[in-house]
Amino acid sequence: MKPIRMLDLIALLRGRRRPLTAAEIAERLGASRRTVYRDIAGLQAMGVPIDGAAGVGYILRPGFDLPPLNFTAEEVEAIVVALALLARTGDRGLVAAAEGVAAKIAASAPRQAAATLSASGWHGLPEAGADPALLRRAIRDERRIAFHYRNAGGDESTRAALPLALVYYIDSTVLAAFCEVRQDFRHFRLDRMSDCYLPGGGFKGRGRALRADWSARESAAPPEPARA
Known part of the structure; x- marks a missing residue:
């Protein structure tokens, strides 16, 4: 079990x-x-x-309590606020998962945090053209993705890429990936992506090294959400 x-x-x-x-x-x-x-x-x-x-x-039967989690009161409050803020990402899958986490915390940790702390779920993010749950699964499983993309100038292209990370900005959600067309790291706004699917193939065992290379490059030059 x-x-x-x-x-x-x-x-x-x-x-x-x-x-x-x-x-x-x-x-x-x-x-x-x-x-x-x-x-x-x-x-x-x-x-x-x-x-x-x-x-x-x-x-x-009523009255059963789980053993308390080893979190301090402030740690519980931090988790409660972070879970509430997830609604602003517009990622329905993460929001549903957050509700499950909140239920577990309510069952095993101090319960006053949920009643005293809250966050607005409103956000101004544009509607995503790619399913964040599919992208997160592809990142976890290190699988290739393919999709149509429209850049800031309105030019359209078909891309295949190795997805590495999702970055949640205030005004957009961006996929960091190694683009097989450009043979370089690129950032794709989810609201400019469409028809995203898993065409087969993957990059098992390469994700950590690719993320390290991407992270090192972005530390030197922070990404602009709109570029791809």
Whole structure:
């Protein structure tokens, strides 16, 4: 049983007024029903008060608390504010993930931070033409991407690139990548990208070195969000 999935399962059941079936839990956690049954049995064996049975559903009895996280009060406050500010990126995937993190913090850390600290989710970022979740996945898995791009002058081109990092500026979100067309590092605004997909192929094992080269160059000359 993976510890992270265990916490996810407890957070999912916490505060529910009705039992959740194994199928519902499996869908939300991205696991199989067999895995859910095994995880619940493991948690029950550890003393977590989960009631229910296969075919009926499962519910967490009120009053169960997770052990506290090893964060100071100010560290918890910093996390709460940072999670709230993620809404300004316009990245729906990150916002959804932030809600999950916030639920775990609320379950295991001092709870007053969420009530006393907040941030406006408003932002003036232009609508992204490429899905940030796809780009983040390509960066993690070190996979090539291909897309259409329109530069500041309105010229259009087709690009293939090795995605390295997403940079969230105040007025734009930028993909840092090694462009296979230009054979150099480039920065692409997400609102000028379109038809982004994974054409196959990757750069496994090269991402860290490429990011180090890109970072060293940008330290000497900070990037302009609009250039590509």
